[in-house]
Amino acid sequence: MEHAPSPVRLRLNGNALVDNWRALAKLSGRATTGAAVKADGYGLGAREVVKRLSKAGCQDFFVAHWAEAAAIADIVPPGQISVLNGVNEGDVAFAMQLGAIPMLNTPGQIARWKAGGGGRCHVMLDSGINRLGIGPEQMDAAVFDGLDIDILASHLASADEDVPQNSEQLARWMTMTATVKCARKSLANSAGIMLGSKYHFDLTRPGLSLYGGIARPEMADIIKPVVHLSAQILQVRQLSAGDAVGYGATHICNHPSALATAAIGYADGYLRNFADTGTVFIGDVALAVIGRVSMDLITIDSSPFPSLAEGDWVTLPYDLPVLAAKFGLSQYVLLTMLGDRFDRHWT
Ligand SMILES: *Cc1c(COP(=O)(O)O)cnc(C)c1O
Numbered sequence: 088m089e090h091a092p093s094p095v096r097l098r099l100n101g102n103a104l105v106d107n108w109r110a111l112a113k114l115s116g117r118a119t120t121g122a123a124v125k126a127d128g129y130g131l132g133a134r135e136v137v138k139r140l141s142k143a144g145c146q147d148f149f150v151a152h153w154a155e156a157a158a159i160a161d162i163v164p165p166g167q168i169s170v171l172n173g174v175n176e177g178d179v180a181f182a183m184q185l186g187a188i189p190m191l192n193t194p195g196q197i198a199r200w201k202a203g204g205g206g207r208c209h210v211m212l213d214s215g216i217n218r219l220g221i222g223p224e225q226m227d228a229a230v231f232d233g234l235d236i237d238i239l240a241s242h243l244a245s246a247d248e249d250v251p252q253n254s255e256q257l258a259r260w261m262t263m264t265a266t267v268k269c270a271r272k273s274l275a276n277s278a279g280i281m282l283g284s285k286y287h288f289d290l291t292r293p294g295l296s297l298y299g300g301i302a303r304p305e306m307a308d309i310i311k312p313v314v315h316l317s318a319q320i321l322q323v324r325q326l327s328a329g330d331a332v333g334y335g336a337t338h339i340c341n342h343p344s345a346l347a348t349a350a351i352g353y354a355d356g357y358l359r360n361f362a363d364t365g366t367v368f369i370g371d372v373a374l375a376v377i378g379r380v381s382m383d384l385i386t387i388d389s390s391p392f393p394s395l396a397e398g399d400w401v402t403l404p405y406d407l408p409v410l411a412a413k414f415g416l417s418q419y420v421l422l423t424m425l426g427d428r429f430d431r432h433w434t
Contacts, residue, residue: 093430094319094350096400099131101433103311104297105143110309111293114280118287121147123276123294125155125171130356130425131298131314133159135433140297141167147238149190149292153178156187169209169238171219179203190240192219194230201233209238210269214260215252216244223263231267238290239269246278246286247302253282278302300418301408314422316403316429318351318367321384323395332386333378338363347374347389349401352382356424357403360414361385367401374401 112120122145123129128136137148137159149169150156156168165186173192174182179199182189183206190209191197200208210231213220220241221230241260245252260274271289277296279286281303296302299313326346332338349367351357357365357380365376365385372392376385389395407418 090430093428094321095355095429096317097131097425097429097431098315098317099135099431099433100311100313100315101135101139103299103313104131104136105139107297107299107310107313108140108143108145108293111277111280111291111296114309115275115287115291116284118275118289118291119146120291120293121145121149121169121273122297123149123292124159125149125151125294126423127155129294129298129300129419130423132431134162135431136297137162139433147290147292149294150187153181153185153187156185160185160187166207171211173211173219174199174203174205179205188237190238191234192221194221194225197230197234207235207237209240210234210236210267212239212241212260212263212267214241214256214263214274216242216256218242218244223259226263228266236267236269238271238273239264239267240273240292243274243276243279243282243286246276246282253279253286257286276302277306281305295419295422298422299407300422302418307408312406314405314407314425316351316357316405316425317400318349318385318403320347320395320397320399320401321350322348323389323397334381335379338378338386345389345393345395346377347387347395347401349385349387350383351403352384353380354382355426355428356421357385358414358416358424364413365403367403369395369399369401 122140124133127133146167151171168187171190173196174189190211192211211220213222273290275286275291277293296310324346326340326344330340359380362379366373374387377388378386411418
């Protein structure tokens, strides 16, 4: 059967994605640049992201789960996929069969990989985020003995801020990596790239900014938006002064108004925060979101555009740094919560 038509659409700009990767690669100087494509490419769709970045020359893709590695294994050479969460008991055989490479995070994972005859691997050191990785207190030459390490990595906790933790992590990373043999070293995420060449080493691992996220303010002029939302109008009616709109009757019309109902709601990731503050566009005419956001619907005062009709499409501005600041949310959340009812349409 054909793909069911959807009344909600994500227009994803493939050129902007590739331009962002190239811009980050340029900012990474002599380091090569990979791509974090976990969580289904931050909600955009990992396969389409990987196809485009692979074609552009990207050779290192980072996912969190083995299922995410399996989902892209047929479109990139297996050695180019790194699995950040490492290997538990059940994973080693699967990993070897798939040919994706685990990021080993603990002495236990390393022992498991060695026992399973795993071969080439990556290793994560914890230089201060205290989340995943071999900690400074666990550093012992015996742990790494006999390992064939491709990427030796660590992750920055606060690269999006100007805080002493960045240079402290860098210093600890330098100490920790001094005697560990590896083919490549990698420290910086999107924000870390902007901290300068000292942080770049051999390979950078941006995620957020590939997808249009502004990890640090100085990237605002460099990184292009990739994700654009639109939704279809299901119904248009005339309301009188005094009529109440939506759950809880939170909006009362103070004059006769045209009401349009569009097929997008908080189940799609269009948050309830947009109630009475959101704006949608038809062409360049701005229309206000009125009343509450429902699970599958929003209501719009379409009076400024009287010819708006059933079946028309409206666009919904989704400026990541602006919305993150306005709603007190992270840009990562705003991307990854975009639901699977969207028809993801690459242009
Ligand atoms: C998610 C992730 C990245 C990418 O980080 P961004 O902040 O999205 O650029 C890089 N490295 C690791 C280990 C990650 O978990």
